[in-house]
Amino acid sequence: MRHLSALKPWITLCAGIIIYLMMLPMATVEKPRHEQLFTLPPKVLRVMSFQFKEAAADISFLNALVFLGSTRTQPKTHLYLPEQYNWIHNTLKNSASLDPYFLDPYNLMNSSLIWDRYKLAEVNELIASGADKRDWDYLLAYYAGFNYYYFLDDGDKSFSYLTEASKRSAGNPFFDNLAARVAYKASKTELAIAYLEQQIHQAELEGRLYSTEPIKRRLMILKEIRKIELAVESYRGLFARTPANIHELVSLKLLASIPDEPRGGSFYLDPDGRVRSTKDLK
Secondary structure, eight states: OHHHHHHHHHHHHHHHHHHHHHHSOOTTSOOOTTOOOOOOOHHHHHHHHTTOHHHHHHHHHHHHHHHHHHOOOOTTTOOOOHHHHHHHHHHHHHHHHHOTTOHHHHHHHIIIIITTTSSHHHHHHHHHHHHHHSTTOHHHHHHHHHHHHHTTOOHHHHHHHHHHHHHHTTOOHHHHHHHHHHHHHTTOHHHHHHHHHHHHHHHHHHTOSSOSHHHHHHHHHHHHHHHHHHHHHHHHHHHSSOOSSHHHHHHTTSSSSOOOOTTSOOEEEOTTSOEEEGGGGO
Protein backbone atom coordinates (compact mmCIF):
# COMPACT_ATOMS: atom_id res chain seq x y z
CA MET A 1 0.00 0.00 0.00
CA ARG A 2 2.89 2.36 0.78
CA HIS A 3 4.35 1.74 -2.67
CA LEU A 4 0.95 2.51 -4.24
CA SER A 5 0.63 5.73 -2.25
CA ALA A 6 4.07 6.80 -3.39
CA LEU A 7 3.04 6.26 -7.01
CA LYS A 8 -0.21 8.23 -6.80
CA PRO A 9 1.34 11.67 -7.59
CA TRP A 10 3.12 10.21 -10.61
CA ILE A 11 -0.02 8.47 -11.86
CA THR A 12 -2.03 11.67 -11.44
CA LEU A 13 0.64 13.71 -13.22
CA CYS A 14 0.82 11.31 -16.16
CA ALA A 15 -2.97 11.19 -16.43
CA GLY A 16 -3.16 14.98 -16.33
CA ILE A 17 -0.53 15.42 -19.03
CA ILE A 18 -2.24 12.86 -21.25
CA ILE A 19 -5.63 14.57 -20.84
CA TYR A 20 -4.08 17.97 -21.51
CA LEU A 21 -2.25 16.85 -24.63
CA MET A 22 -5.35 15.08 -25.94
CA MET A 23 -7.36 18.25 -25.59
CA LEU A 24 -4.77 20.40 -27.36
CA PRO A 25 -5.11 20.85 -31.11
CA MET A 26 -2.80 18.82 -33.27
CA ALA A 27 -0.46 21.49 -34.56
CA THR A 28 0.12 19.79 -37.92
CA VAL A 29 -3.59 19.45 -38.76
CA GLU A 30 -5.32 22.33 -40.47
CA LYS A 31 -8.32 23.50 -38.51
CA PRO A 32 -11.55 24.51 -40.21
CA ARG A 33 -12.64 28.07 -39.58
CA HIS A 34 -15.54 27.15 -37.31
CA GLU A 35 -13.56 24.84 -35.04
CA GLN A 36 -12.95 26.23 -31.57
CA LEU A 37 -9.50 25.52 -30.11
CA PHE A 38 -9.38 24.61 -26.45
CA THR A 39 -7.02 25.21 -23.54
CA LEU A 40 -7.36 24.28 -19.89
CA PRO A 41 -7.59 27.15 -17.38
CA PRO A 42 -4.29 28.08 -15.65
CA LYS A 43 -5.60 27.19 -12.19
CA VAL A 44 -6.50 23.68 -13.35
CA LEU A 45 -3.07 23.23 -14.89
CA ARG A 46 -1.34 24.41 -11.74
CA VAL A 47 -3.22 21.84 -9.66
CA MET A 48 -2.57 19.06 -12.15
CA SER A 49 1.13 19.86 -12.49
CA PHE A 50 1.99 19.45 -8.79
CA GLN A 51 5.73 20.13 -8.39
CA PHE A 52 6.29 19.84 -12.14
CA LYS A 53 5.01 23.30 -13.06
CA GLU A 54 8.20 24.24 -14.90
CA ALA A 55 7.92 21.13 -17.10
CA ALA A 56 4.25 21.89 -17.80
CA ALA A 57 5.23 25.46 -18.70
CA ASP A 58 7.73 24.07 -21.20
CA ILE A 59 5.06 21.85 -22.75
CA SER A 60 2.62 24.76 -23.11
CA PHE A 61 5.27 26.95 -24.69
CA LEU A 62 6.40 24.23 -27.11
CA ASN A 63 2.81 23.58 -28.18
CA ALA A 64 2.37 27.27 -29.00
CA LEU A 65 5.69 27.37 -30.82
CA VAL A 66 4.91 24.30 -32.94
CA PHE A 67 1.43 25.61 -33.67
CA LEU A 68 2.81 28.93 -34.90
CA GLY A 69 5.40 27.18 -37.01
CA SER A 70 2.96 24.89 -38.76
CA THR A 71 -0.29 26.86 -39.04
CA ARG A 72 -0.88 29.04 -42.07
CA THR A 73 -2.13 32.57 -41.81
CA GLN A 74 -4.99 33.81 -43.99
CA PRO A 75 -3.80 34.53 -47.56
CA LYS A 76 -5.24 38.04 -47.84
CA THR A 77 -4.51 39.43 -44.38
CA HIS A 78 -1.52 37.26 -43.38
CA LEU A 79 -3.16 36.98 -39.97
CA TYR A 80 -4.45 34.01 -37.99
CA LEU A 81 -8.11 33.42 -37.28
CA PRO A 82 -9.49 34.94 -34.06
CA GLU A 83 -9.88 31.53 -32.42
CA GLN A 84 -6.29 30.68 -33.32
CA TYR A 85 -5.00 33.90 -31.76
CA ASN A 86 -7.10 33.14 -28.70
CA TRP A 87 -5.59 29.68 -28.38
CA ILE A 88 -2.03 30.99 -28.78
CA HIS A 89 -2.72 33.67 -26.19
CA ASN A 90 -4.23 31.26 -23.66
CA THR A 91 -1.47 28.70 -24.16
CA LEU A 92 1.30 31.26 -23.63
CA LYS A 93 -0.60 32.72 -20.70
CA ASN A 94 -0.72 29.23 -19.18
CA SER A 95 3.01 28.86 -19.66
CA ALA A 96 3.71 32.18 -17.95
CA SER A 97 1.30 31.32 -15.14
CA LEU A 98 2.97 27.98 -14.50
CA ASP A 99 6.46 29.50 -14.54
CA PRO A 100 6.44 33.32 -14.41
CA TYR A 101 10.26 33.40 -14.65
CA PHE A 102 10.33 31.53 -17.98
CA LEU A 103 11.46 34.10 -20.58
CA ASP A 104 10.49 32.41 -23.86
CA PRO A 105 6.67 32.75 -23.56
CA TYR A 106 7.02 36.53 -23.13
CA ASN A 107 9.29 36.75 -26.17
CA LEU A 108 6.75 34.81 -28.22
CA MET A 109 3.85 36.95 -26.97
CA ASN A 110 5.71 40.07 -27.97
CA SER A 111 6.39 38.81 -31.48
CA SER A 112 3.30 36.79 -32.38
CA LEU A 113 0.55 38.71 -30.54
CA ILE A 114 1.64 42.29 -29.87
CA TRP A 115 2.73 43.05 -33.43
CA ASP A 116 -0.44 41.51 -34.81
CA ARG A 117 -2.43 43.83 -32.52
CA TYR A 118 -4.14 41.04 -30.60
CA LYS A 119 -5.51 42.10 -27.18
CA LEU A 120 -2.72 44.65 -26.83
CA ALA A 121 -3.53 45.82 -23.30
CA GLU A 122 -4.07 42.34 -21.91
CA VAL A 123 -1.00 40.80 -23.55
CA ASN A 124 1.26 43.69 -22.55
CA GLU A 125 0.03 43.40 -18.97
CA LEU A 126 1.37 39.84 -19.03
CA ILE A 127 4.70 41.07 -20.40
CA ALA A 128 4.84 43.84 -17.79
CA SER A 129 4.06 41.28 -15.09
CA GLY A 130 6.95 39.17 -16.38
CA ALA A 131 9.20 42.24 -16.20
CA ASP A 132 8.16 42.77 -12.59
CA LYS A 133 8.87 39.14 -11.71
CA ARG A 134 12.19 39.03 -13.58
CA ASP A 135 13.42 42.13 -11.80
CA TRP A 136 16.95 41.78 -13.19
CA ASP A 137 15.83 41.54 -16.84
CA TYR A 138 16.07 44.76 -18.87
CA LEU A 139 14.65 43.17 -22.03
CA LEU A 140 11.11 42.59 -20.73
CA ALA A 141 11.08 46.05 -19.14
CA TYR A 142 11.99 47.44 -22.55
CA TYR A 143 9.26 45.41 -24.28
CA ALA A 144 6.65 46.64 -21.81
CA GLY A 145 7.81 50.26 -22.03
CA PHE A 146 7.93 50.28 -25.82
CA ASN A 147 4.50 48.67 -26.12
CA TYR A 148 2.93 51.13 -23.68
CA TYR A 149 4.32 53.97 -25.79
CA TYR A 150 3.96 52.70 -29.36
CA PHE A 151 0.75 50.67 -29.15
CA LEU A 152 -1.12 51.84 -26.04
CA ASP A 153 -0.29 55.55 -25.85
CA ASP A 154 0.43 55.37 -22.13
CA GLY A 155 3.39 57.71 -21.61
CA ASP A 156 3.56 57.37 -17.82
CA LYS A 157 3.85 53.58 -17.78
CA SER A 158 6.14 53.66 -20.78
CA PHE A 159 8.51 56.09 -19.07
CA SER A 160 8.48 54.01 -15.90
CA TYR A 161 9.44 50.75 -17.63
CA LEU A 162 12.00 52.35 -19.95
CA THR A 163 13.81 54.00 -17.05
CA GLU A 164 13.72 50.66 -15.27
CA ALA A 165 15.24 49.02 -18.37
CA SER A 166 18.03 51.60 -18.27
CA LYS A 167 18.64 50.94 -14.58
CA ARG A 168 18.83 47.19 -15.10
CA SER A 169 21.21 47.55 -18.04
CA ALA A 170 23.58 49.83 -16.10
CA GLY A 171 22.48 52.98 -17.90
CA ASN A 172 22.24 52.01 -21.55
CA PRO A 173 21.79 55.39 -23.37
CA PHE A 174 19.37 53.80 -25.86
CA PHE A 175 16.80 53.34 -23.10
CA ASP A 176 17.56 56.77 -21.61
CA ASN A 177 17.05 58.49 -24.96
CA LEU A 178 13.81 56.62 -25.60
CA ALA A 179 12.51 57.40 -22.10
CA ALA A 180 13.29 61.10 -22.63
CA ARG A 181 11.54 61.04 -25.99
CA VAL A 182 8.44 59.48 -24.40
CA ALA A 183 8.39 62.17 -21.71
CA TYR A 184 8.71 64.90 -24.36
CA LYS A 185 5.88 63.39 -26.43
CA ALA A 186 3.75 63.39 -23.28
CA SER A 187 4.40 67.16 -22.89
CA LYS A 188 6.74 66.56 -19.97
CA THR A 189 9.92 68.11 -21.35
CA GLU A 190 11.05 69.24 -17.90
CA LEU A 191 10.83 65.67 -16.65
CA ALA A 192 12.88 64.46 -19.63
CA ILE A 193 15.55 67.09 -18.95
CA ALA A 194 15.73 66.30 -15.24
CA TYR A 195 15.95 62.58 -15.93
CA LEU A 196 18.80 62.91 -18.46
CA GLU A 197 20.72 65.29 -16.18
CA GLN A 198 20.38 62.76 -13.37
CA GLN A 199 21.57 59.91 -15.62
CA ILE A 200 24.61 61.86 -16.81
CA HIS A 201 25.53 62.80 -13.24
CA GLN A 202 25.07 59.22 -12.04
CA ALA A 203 27.10 57.83 -14.94
CA GLU A 204 29.98 60.16 -14.17
CA LEU A 205 29.92 59.20 -10.49
CA GLU A 206 29.88 55.48 -11.24
CA GLY A 207 32.26 55.59 -14.21
CA ARG A 208 29.87 53.59 -16.36
CA LEU A 209 31.10 51.83 -19.47
CA TYR A 210 28.38 53.32 -21.65
CA SER A 211 29.16 56.68 -23.23
CA THR A 212 26.96 59.57 -22.12
CA GLU A 213 27.43 61.46 -25.40
CA PRO A 214 24.11 60.27 -26.95
CA ILE A 215 22.06 61.47 -23.99
CA LYS A 216 24.05 64.72 -23.75
CA ARG A 217 23.02 65.46 -27.34
CA ARG A 218 19.39 64.67 -26.52
CA LEU A 219 19.60 66.85 -23.42
CA MET A 220 20.91 69.79 -25.48
CA ILE A 221 17.97 69.50 -27.90
CA LEU A 222 15.42 69.27 -25.09
CA LYS A 223 16.81 72.34 -23.35
CA GLU A 224 16.43 74.38 -26.55
CA ILE A 225 12.89 73.04 -26.97
CA ARG A 226 12.07 74.00 -23.39
CA LYS A 227 13.12 77.60 -24.01
CA ILE A 228 10.57 77.84 -26.81
CA GLU A 229 7.90 76.02 -24.76
CA LEU A 230 8.25 78.59 -21.95
CA ALA A 231 7.83 81.40 -24.48
CA VAL A 232 4.70 79.70 -25.88
CA GLU A 233 3.28 79.39 -22.35
CA SER A 234 3.90 83.11 -21.74
CA TYR A 235 2.23 83.98 -25.04
CA ARG A 236 -0.84 81.93 -24.18
CA GLY A 237 -1.02 83.63 -20.80
CA LEU A 238 -1.04 87.05 -22.47
CA PHE A 239 -3.28 86.42 -25.47
CA ALA A 240 -5.24 83.22 -24.60
CA ARG A 241 -4.29 81.65 -27.91
CA THR A 242 -1.43 79.80 -29.59
CA PRO A 243 1.18 81.82 -31.51
CA ALA A 244 1.25 81.37 -35.27
CA ASN A 245 4.98 80.67 -35.34
CA ILE A 246 8.21 81.06 -33.40
CA HIS A 247 9.02 84.37 -35.12
CA GLU A 248 5.99 85.89 -33.37
CA LEU A 249 7.55 84.98 -30.02
CA VAL A 250 10.80 86.69 -30.99
CA SER A 251 9.04 89.83 -32.27
CA LEU A 252 7.25 90.18 -28.90
CA LYS A 253 10.57 89.61 -27.08
CA LEU A 254 9.18 86.55 -25.32
CA LEU A 255 12.09 84.68 -26.86
CA ALA A 256 15.50 86.31 -27.39
CA SER A 257 16.10 84.44 -30.65
CA ILE A 258 15.18 81.20 -32.34
CA PRO A 259 17.49 78.56 -30.85
CA ASP A 260 19.71 76.57 -33.20
CA GLU A 261 18.67 72.96 -33.71
CA PRO A 262 21.80 70.99 -32.65
CA ARG A 263 21.24 68.36 -35.33
CA GLY A 264 21.13 70.89 -38.16
CA GLY A 265 17.36 71.16 -38.57
CA SER A 266 15.08 73.94 -37.43
CA PHE A 267 12.41 74.28 -34.76
CA TYR A 268 8.81 75.15 -35.56
CA LEU A 269 5.35 75.09 -33.93
CA ASP A 270 2.76 72.57 -35.03
CA PRO A 271 -0.97 73.57 -35.17
CA ASP A 272 -1.36 72.69 -31.48
CA GLY A 273 1.55 74.89 -30.45
CA ARG A 274 3.88 71.97 -29.73
CA VAL A 275 7.56 72.60 -30.46
CA ARG A 276 8.81 70.32 -33.22
CA SER A 277 11.95 69.92 -35.28
CA THR A 278 12.25 69.40 -39.03
CA LYS A 279 14.70 66.61 -38.20
CA ASP A 280 11.80 64.59 -36.79
CA LEU A 281 10.32 64.45 -40.28
CA LYS A 282 13.35 62.67 -41.73
